[in-house]
Amino acid sequence: MSNPYSSFKASILSVKPQTDIDYTFRLATDLKVSSGQFVEVSIPRVGEAPISVSDFGEGWIEMTIRRAGKLTDVIHEMIQGKHLYIRGPYGNGFPMDKFKGKNLIIAAGGTGLAPVKSIISSFNQGITGIKDLTLLAGFKTPADVLFRDEISKWHENIQIEITVDNDDTGNWPGGTGLITGLIEQMDIANLEQTEVIIVGPPVMIKFSYLEFIKKGIRKENVWVSFERKMCCGIGKCGHCKIDGTYVCLEGPVFNYAKAEQLVD
Amino acid sequence: MDINTKQLRKNAFRVTKNRGMTALRIRVPGGNLEVKYFDVIKKVAENFGNGRVHITTRQGFEVPGIPMEKIPEVNRMIAPILDGIETAVGVEIPDLNSGYPAAGTRNVSACIGNSVCPFANLNSGEVALKIEKLIYPNDYHVKIAVTGCPNDCIKAHMQDIGIIGMALPVYDSYRCIGCGACVKNCRRVATGALSISNYKVKRDHRRCIGCGECILKCPTSAWTREDKYYRLVIMGRTGKKNPRIAQTFLEWVAEEAVMKVIANMYQYIDNHIDRSLPKEHVGYIVDRTGYPVFRQEVLLGVDLGQLGRVAESINFGGYFYERTNIFG
Amino acid sequence: MGFEFTMDSFNKVLEDISKNFIFYAPRRIPGKGAFSDTDVVVYQEVEGFGQIELDEKSRFSPKEVINPITQTLFYFNENGYTEPETNNKGIIIFCRPCDANSFKRLDEIFLNNGPFKDSYYESLRRKVKIFVIECVQGFENCFCVSMGTNRFDDYDAFIRVAEDRITCDVKDNLLPAFVKHGISAEMRPDFISENAVKVAIPDQVNKTIFTHEMWREYSERCIACGRCTVVCPTCTCFTMQDIFYEDNHKCGERRRVWASCMIDGFTEVAGGHDFRPDKGMRMRFKAMHKIYDFRKRFGYNMCVGCGRCDDVCPEYISFSNCINKVSALSREVNG
Known part of the structure; x- marks a missing residue:
């Protein structure tokens, strides 16, 4: 009888601050992960939480973790060479096969960029089969922008629009305003050949979706990722269940046609 | 008309403003009465009184408008009440047909208690009956009341002896799901004696007043009650000198300790009462002797048990009419 | 097979099988109700049949026997973690048909929901034998008939208590103890066929x-x-x-x-x-x-x-x- 709650030690290869409260941790592990999946990360005696994998490669995974509670506070104190415990990966990621040969638009709000970062990275490496990628990202202020270094490189291959709700620096080179504004300004050439991913806070998902629908996108081509409280990741603890749907088992990525049926 | 008013008063009748007219006071210890006695009270009021009763603050009945010469007949009529209420609980009544043998120690009142109230930690009425047996008949002027929890619905804090039921909450951490209902509620309605540490609950016994709220709020029975305990508050009063609420004398003591203290208090009164006065309230005796003397004498032979605590000193406070000048 | 027992002889059966089993049953705990001077009926370990509360529905269900309220999954020290040790004794749960049916539902979540089995649950669950206590009238608020859970046929023993006699239908390898202390008797389990409370279950929920x-x-x-x-x-x-x-x-x-x-x-x-x-x-x-x-x-x-x-x-x-x-x-x- 194997214990599905057993975690294994993974050493921290690097820690990279993205903002004051979002750090990216690269862990050494052979886990086979797909974009959009999550792992249960823990520190014994402190706690365990589901964290989406923000990127992965041969022998490593990355998670971009926001400091938001007891466990993540302690994780943020960890340095290179220390260990975290992980188990997983869990859940269904993005349907990468469906995206092949299509134009993909990603609309990400705040930390919602983390679970889709690996899609963008692998697109840049030319291994996704996605025809064309557009990234729309919204953050609260310039200081909240994630993956700055990567974004500057992504610009070469990807159309990127970044907006902040509030430019408190006065010298933000990008746009200001809500991400829905960016969607509104989009000119989506080939509706049938376009898939959309929306990731971010619930309200951002809802209004972004409505904008895409106005543009003529069909809901069957919209994909979202849900964040819910989870204690097990394997369909037992019940916290992530929405109606009859276990986010950990059937999500966290949902097609919008399914997602809109889910009433919390 | 030649009436010995001292005897009349001792017989639970009152000298009223209407010359020759009296009123009978009926004790209802614990405030809990079988309704069949209403028939007796009704008969007294209709046959000898003015057809009305007054419900007293101490949970008794006062039947006014009785001509003093009817007292012997009234006393014969209330024999079933004395028999059914007083002798039934073990009070010794010398002659059932001669009415109440004493009126100094007032009716022992009680809240409705745990036979009805979910908050009560006691069957207050039953405790009142035990006390009635212990202290009645007695001429010393003492007021006693029993209340089931620190909400103190009976106003035990306005008595010479106020008895407050306490529950000792015991905690089974295995059964606790960390919902926090007890902690939040204790902070909101009681003393904030509970806190959460490592997802489980800690109780600060020094802050806990034994109200039992945590037990009531617990969905899993992680909190349960163990044994019954009592808080004793003393020397609360109204009056024309120094109205004040009672102060805690003992807490976390068992019923036997409460009973022993009450019995000892009558001996203390006997030792110190000023016999030159027509009557002296026990509270004023304590004012004269000081709390330490009271404490020493009433605790004679009292087993406080493992948890029992005694107030080291008491400042009764309250206010003094003659010293208070708030009107400039 | 059917058997009849006196209280004493049935307790002898329990004594015999107690070498290999712990018994859990509804038990009245005096004074432990939330309100003062009230009792609570909970599932707890019992030694003899006389300790079982038969007259009142238990406040808590038997699920806590195999799904403990607080359950340690790992002990941590500086070097890593260990799992708690489990004991090998079997578990016999005395319960009513509704509760007997509940275990199957727990199984679905802990064992069949998603690709992983919950090993902690499984290690307790596999040790369980179910002794169903017959319900003759049910209790207030019961609606097992509406849910189809008034019946439970997959028991290890079915127990009927009438006056001071216990009759049992036993299906299991525990038979020797029953044979030894009981008298052979005809026994066909009965189940409640009606509750005062009836519930209509919607087929489709729009x-x-x-x-x-x-x-x-x-x-x-x-x-x-x-x-x-x-x-x-x-x-x-x-x-x-x-x-x-x-x-x-x-x-x-x-x-x-x-x-x-x-x-x-x-x-x-x-x-x-x-x-x-x-x-x-x-x-x-x-x-x-x-x-x-x-x-x-x-x-x-x-x-x-x-x-x-x-x-x-x-x-x-x-x-x-x-x-x-x-x-x-x-x-x-x-x-």
């Missing part, structure tokens, strides 16, 4: 019911205490807790503790967003799990109709009445 204003009543009435879920024999939700020992911060444990979808915090994520703050919506979520979405997943309803939720609600909210309201509404909505 989506409009999920957001219907009927739930608003519960937003006002429910106090989110979670009693209905902790007494429910089929509620399985739990929360993980990591702790360190106060006298040695380097050691600690990870444990799981029952959780309740009715209690604040159940759907709250780090950062503070709560996905289901409204108590009416929580009531809907719980009710649908019990009578609808579990069925879509596993083919039968989760609720076993024991009525404990109705027994314990301090606000007198009736789950069975709520389900009847849902049914009436779905008939209306579905035409």
